[in-house]
Amino acid sequence: MHEDIDSILFSEEDIANRIGQLGRAINADLAPYAESGERIVAICLLKGAAVYMTDIMRQLDLPIEMDFMCVSSYGNGTVSSGNVVIKKDIDVDIEGAHVLIVEDIIDSGYTLSCLRKKLEERNPASLDITALIRKQVDGQLDVGCKYVGFDCPNEFIVGYGLDYAQQYRNLPYIGVLKECVYE
Ligand code: PRP
Numbered sequence: 001m002h003e004d005i006d007s008i009l010f011s012e013e014d015i016a017n018r019i020g021q022l023g024r025a026i027n028a029d030l031a032p033y034a035e036s037g038e039r040i041v042a043i044c045l046l047k048g049a050a051v052y053m054t055d056i057m058r059q060l061d062l063p064i065e066m067d068f069m070c071v072s073s074y075g076n077g078t079v080s081s082g083n084v085v086i087k088k089d090i091d092v093d094i095e096g097a098h099v100l101i102v103e104d105i106i107d108s109g110y111t112l113s114c115l116r117k118k119l120e121e122r123n124p125a126s127l128d129i130t131a132l133i134r135k136q137v138d139g140q141l142d143v144g145c146k147y148v149g150f151d152c153p154n155e156f157i158v159g160y161g162l163d164y165a166q167q168y169r170n171l172p173y174i175g176v177l178k179e180c181v182y183e
Pocket of ligand 1: 045046047048049072073102104105106107108109110111112162163
């Protein structure tokens with residue numbers, strides 16, 4: 001597993017430090033809602049964001065619900081088409097709740113752009129997004145991500161939830177996959 005990694009972009013320590021900072025920012029923004037007894041719901045987008053979700057949630061020191069969603073965007077195989085299909089929906093009603101979408105990575109931006117529209121139709125009180133990684137990609141859609149962990153070059157990265165062929169999600173760091181693995 002580790003031998004397939006060309007270089008480490010974000011170490012375990014880098015990630016932990018950045019999640020601490022993001023957690024403090026999110027706590028500060030959500031605290032007024034919590035104090036006035038309003039519902040707050042964090043929605044994890046499976047599978048990639050599962051690792052980030054568990055770490056960011058433990059930084060949030062206020063009443064918050066967790067739910068999980070799985071979506072697929074069907075495109076030409078390499079670039080998302082923008083046609084997002086919900087494979088597993090959340091169980092809770094988000095009408096009137098403050099929603100935080102937790103995502104691992106923004107690539108083309110289509111997934112979050114479409115999902116934001118779908119969830120806004122359910123009339124949440126507010127909807128914000130946190131993504132650990134935002135790739136630097138030409139033509140990326142602006143999804144209005146309020147809490148970004150790291151901006152990252154357009155490399156083939158894996159680890160900390162990010163996969164190649166469903167592998168490498170359990171790496172504790174984020175690294176660049178060697179070309180020979182996928183060519
Ligand atoms: C990845 C990632 C985002 C999406 C980002 O999911 O988790 O949801 O792609 O790409 P976009 O900005 O171009 O839409 P993927 O479909 O690989 O599923 P996974 O989370 O199960 O790995």
